[in-house]
Amino acid sequence: MARSDPGGWETSVRTLDTERPDVPAYSTFAAELRERVRGDVQFDEYTQVLYATDGSIYQARPAGVVLPRTVGDVQATVELASEYEVPILPRGTGSSLAGQAVGPGCVVIDFTKYMDDLLSVDPDAKRATVQPGIVQDHLDSALAEHGLKFAPDPASSNRATVGGGIGNNSTGAHSVRYGITDAYTEQLRVVLSNGELIHTREVVLDSPEYEEIVAGESKEAEIYRTVRRLVEENRSEIDEKYPSLKRSVSGYNLQKVIYENDEGEEVINLSKLFVGAEGTLGVIVEATVSLVTKPEETALALYCFETLLDALEAVPEALEFPVSAVELMDDEVFRLASESEGYAEYAEPIPDGAAAALMLEWDDELVAGDGDQRAAFEAAIGETNAHFVEDGDAFDVLEAYSDEAQEDLWKLRKAAIPLLMSLEGDPKPYPFIEDATVPPGELAEYVGKFEDVLTDHDTSAAYFAHAGSGTLHIRPILNLKDGEDIEKLHSITDDVTDLVLEHHGAFSGEHGDGRARTEFNPEMYGEDLWTAFKELKTAFDPEWLLHPGNVVYRSGPDDPGPDNDRGVGADNRENLRYGAGYQSIEPTTDLDFDDEGGFSQLVELCNGCGTCRQTDSDVMCPTYRASKEEIQTTRGRANMLRAAISGDLPYEEIHSERFQTEVLDLCVGCKGCKSDCPTGVDLAKLKAEVKHEHHREHGSSLRAKLFGNIDRFAALGSKLAPLSNVAPKLPGARLLMEKTVGIARDRALPTFRRQSLEEWFEARGGSHVPAPQADAKVVLFPDTFTNYSYLEPGKAAVEVLEAANVRVEIPGDLAPSGRAAFSLGFLDSAEEHAQRNVDVLAPRVDDGWSVVFVEPSDAVMFQDEYLDLLDGEAVEKVSAAAYGVMEYLDGLAVEESISFEANERLSYHGHCNQKATNKDHHAVGVLRRAGYAVDPLDSTCCGMAGSFGYEAEHYDISKAIGELLFEQVEASEADTVTAPGASCRSQLGDRDGEKKPPHPIEKLAEAVESTP
């Protein structure tokens, strides 16, 4: 038997050494696995909860998880699982929408942590070999230097893996041009159900190579023989039953496994059969995929129609033009987008009266430019304009040639799912027949009848998606906590299956069978092929241990398969994430969760889409980026909280040491998820609320109290400076601090200044701009760090504001913002501070003053969290008058009143709290207008996150997150990095041989030349 162990160890940060006791039912299996597997073996209850869901409506606890490092690990896992009769579920990111990444009682083999490498690229042959856990976008980034890409482009490609794409036979918006994953999967290495490793590739039928394979008694030989026999015996059924579509991903790929190759030889390639098998035939450990050249330029045109029917009828005509994508959106998508803060700008250009729009894309390979690509695109679009607008039913067209304009249209198109899924309340547009596909020419008639199905079930849906290939993402709105709606889930699937088959389509053209559709495969394929599927499955996996009940199932003991009830029956109402018995506790909260519909609704907004596992842009989720652990994603935390409020774990578990340290304390509270999660799961807010309850019921540590009251200690430190700065430098002092209070000994501590910012301001005689002459009035908020430790940004703010003829005051009666207390869950104290500040500032705001902050986290505290802590007009007023200093200066258009002289290149690391509240762009704008060349880094949180980076047990992960930022800073061509956050500057200042970088306001002050 072949066995491989290529090594390839990768490091990632370990989280914490907390107890992870195995679930007793699996402890012997887990112990034996640990002896044989080099990767991670996790069979504890938390792991079961974390891997119980994917992006679908389903939920079922697995037995445990193995994160293999080597092919040998996978083989050992499969062998042992077979010995212990534990089912097996290979998994990538778990972003599947039909439930095929959920497996009750399975051992999950998660490839994303260690087996995610690009092994080789052959640019000439346009081929790459990868491990299954590689994220599709990461593969594409590596291929970019060769001008190549992996063609299938699911919308989830920023976190979805190639292994998962092969498992599902994924595809995306460009399937019109490129087809689907099976066309690009050339060779695989697969671990079979008995642990045997095989290499699948094109083998010419009856060639010596073929004869050698089938001559033996191995499992591989048996599989080849069975597959060939089943295909030959069922030829006519295969021709009849598999729909003639660009995309059809239900059932097994029997129609593609034997074919004529480019040389005209009849070949068998088992790789094609593993594509779309959803982990039910074997575990893929390596894949060789073919690649395509990447077009350099594209253009888009959006055709607007007065009715959905007109748009659908135009689809087959659109396909007659040389287009690379034909996408559809309806007016429900436009309406939701225009009502949403985040997407309104993208919906703005859509003309009134557009009931639906078709978006067509061209690329420079399909429309060659001969030196003037823009002209070529314009000519191509001119032709479609003549067809659809002048001579057709479209009443308007929006053309997009620049990258930005095209991105905006794609953003609108891709907004549909997040917008729909963030609907408040229990009824949600759920995926279960959301990728049914019919020939594009039948779309119009099919949609008409689909609407009748929805009406019969008293529900509605929005229409969008890949119209060019006949796929429409229709998600009926149901309440899956309600028994009646659960029945509708089943009967709608049933009716739509009939409808799709009547129109020669497939009920899955993109997302696979999973738990939602497997039940309906017999209807689609008929008895003969259905029996062939069961025989095929049994040949690959005699005991039906590989992901049983998926793609294929047994009707009863007489069916082909093992003599047990594994894989018997399928019902798309089973193993639901919610279900009729679902109930959740709605805790009494201190924070206001009205906007989110309540604490539990906010938790339940997580639909498992896995966007929080993307690592290439935005902020969410820094801890996952450093650790690659599911528990450290926003999804992981939301799933753990949902388990606790819904009784899957006892509610008291929330207050256990383990839950606090592993689930909550490792969330740095950056707020990245508030804006980056498509449905807005705001974990920082949830964490603050739960921490608050925890302190109330179980008390808090000395360190938490210290950091929660850091303002008082900083004030004392300033009074006692310089003595207070010497004490930590005494021999043994840092070790003692680590041992007693838990402050990391290697983290540089802030030093205190004897003269605070408030004292400096008073000493200089207050404002230098007399009130009567001032153009504006500003209270400069003396945040703890700027006031006592690093005054320069505060002084710079005064300088620039005064240069702009703004009167500045720093009143002595303000409380700290409450940010530190809030982050650590001391909500009473945060509320007290908030109330005091609102009381002091409301009259000033009435009098025309604005409140300006140097420290972004304090600005956002006023702008955002104060509204959760307090009610009433006063807080709303003060919150609306609060600005980060760069935001304020941007609004003031300072470049009109101040002359700047600057010619340095800066890189800019924004603060995650400001990114989450869409306030981060101002600094870059102001610095650029002052003359700086600015390279804004697409960086996540710096890893310090207030007190997090000082905490001994979090020091390693804080540094690991910081490293991600350091790499970006080093990659930038800028001379100096600048960052508004005090914590970020501390982290950046802790780099070897580097100084603490400046705040952008300091760079702005440096550039002030004169006031005209």
Ligand SMILES: Cc1cc2nc3c(=O)[nH]c(=O)nc-3n(C[C@H](O)[C@H](O)[C@H](O)COP(=O)(O)OP(=O)(O)OC[C@H]3O[C@@H](n4cnc5c(N)ncnc54)[C@H](O)[C@@H]3O)c2cc1C
């Ligand atoms: C918002 C959103 C948008 C989406 N858009 C698209 C889209 O445009 N097109 C599309 O096709 N899909 C789409 N999907 C579905 C899904 O993201 C894709 O199918 C994706 O390719 C799955 O990748 P994954 O790594 O998450 O796989 P997983 O969900 O982890 O696994 C998918 C299947 O593959 C199997 N599998 C995983 N690894 C292996 C392996 N090593 N060996 C054998 N089997 C394996 C699993 O058992 C499972 O059955 C979308 C999902 C979401 C949430």
Ligand code: SF4
């Ligand atoms: S937290 Fe948000 S991004 Fe992450 S899986 Fe849940 S819904 Fe998706």
Ligand code: SF4
């Ligand atoms: S607040 Fe930040 S660290 Fe916490 S879950 Fe959200 S993105 Fe992750």
